[in-house]
């Protein structure tokens with residue numbers, strides 16, 4: 418561990434543990450050069466065991482995902498014993514805790530969050546990924562009360578594209594689609610829409626549509642697809658939930674249909690913007706303030722995203738600029754290789 422932590426401490430101050438996710442612990446950190454806070458996911462390869470491939474899946478997926486509502490991966494440091502993932506820090510914690518604290522959300526507040534979730538999912542699907550573990554515990558709130566999707570350890574990128582069927586039954590039962598828990602071949606994006614329906618119900622109601630402490634009883638309820646709409650739901654909410662929680666995946670709304678659904682458009686009168694506002698530069702268009710300031714990279718050089726210190730510094734500077742913070746490095750910066 419020591420060598421890995423030394424490598425980490427070259428670039429980051431490492432503070433207390435702020436959480437844990439399955440086989441990982443998450444510590445608060447600060448990028449020394451930019452002063453930006455980060456979340457550092459720390460995994461011990463010994464503890465990972467057969468979960469190591471899941472981590473590789475998550476890292477590869479996150480390297481290809483750059484979106485305003487997907488938690489950003491800045492850097493990966495791997496040693497013989499550990500894997501460190503340096504991630505975008507989300508001080509607002511889990512959406513799950515936010516719902517619990519408020520009992521349930523109003524339709525208006527739910528719509529703000531739901532549009533962000535639809536934006537993230539439309540983007541993730543457009544990149545050929547299915548998330549497969551969508552739940553309020555995997556949606557974090559950042560410093561501007563925006564949602565960030567995390568935990569891509571169960572995501573899938575079918576070889577032939579998202580229309581190809583998947584087999585692995587995974588994710589959290591209460592959010593899992595009927596076809597998935599019945600072990601049928603399923604389409605990842607269709608299963609994600611079911612999970613979004615369960616999530617929408619949880620936001621609007623404060624409890625789950627299908628719940629039972631007995632696993633088999635829970636499966637039967639999901640397979641049957643029957644749930645009660647509490648009296649405070651508007652007719653529009655009842656309709657949208659019904660269109661998403663269709664047991665037959667072919668009758669279920671698609672994410673694309675969600676983007677301009679009347680319930681989603683209410684008060685906004687515009688469809689959900691799902692395009693990424695954070696294009697992943699493959700060729701540096703010489704953003705002057707960054708290149709000259711710190712990264713004296715030959716502008717003709719295509720910056721290959723190595724997810725090393727250079728990537729982290731570049732992305733964190735970009736993030737600072739997007740937040741309107743001064744794009745300055747700490748005095749006497751360490752060597753900017």
Ligand SMILES: CN(C)C[C@H]1CC[C@H](N2C(=O)NCc3cnc4ccc(-c5cc(Cl)c(O)c(Cl)c5)cc4c32)CC1
Nearest residue numbers: 435436437438443456504505506507508554555567568
């Ligand atoms: C399903 N739950 C248990 C999972 C927990 C995990 C810890 C989380 N967390 C805190 O505990 N405190 C604050 C906090 C702040 N910023 C974070 C940024 C990224 C991640 C993160 C990102 C990815 Cl991609 C990932 O895979 C994992 Cl495991 C974590 C966690 C953060 C965080 C909350 C959700």
